[in-house]
Amino acid sequence: MYQIELSSKVVKFFKKRTPKEQTRLLEIFETLKENPYENDLAIKPMKGSNSNEYRLRFGKYRIIYEVIDDELLIYLIDADSRGGIYKK
Numbered sequence: 854m855y856q857i858e859l860s861s862k863v864v865k866f867f868k869k870r871t872p873k874e875q876t877r878l879l880e881i882f883e884t885l886k887e888n889p890y891e892n893d894l895a896i897k898p899m900k901g902s903n904s905n906e907y908r909l910r911f912g913k914y915r916i917i918y919e920v921i922d923d924e925l926l927i928y929l930i931d932a933d934s935r936g937g938i939y940k941k
Contacts, residue, residue: 855886855920859929863916866932874912881911889920889927906930914938 859867867878884891895910899917909916915938917930931938 855889855925855927857882857886857927857929860931863929863932866914878911881909885909885918885927889918 867875870878881894884894889907890896897908898904899906899908905921906917906919909918911932913935914932915935916932917938919928919930920926921928
């Protein structure tokens, strides 16, 4: 099973969500731990980027993360609204 590490941006994003959204995010993180490539979570590889970076859709939000297979680690890089995440 993979471990999840959150960047400070993702921690800040998580704290701003409603309790219902936080609960759903925790469920998503648990699913990611089992399989970081799970297609039921609307995951796509990032284009023109590190081959280990993926985008996860969470309603109107997007979460960018990197999978480090040799360490069994999922590093959540950034999270923001659909319009804001890609402009950074």
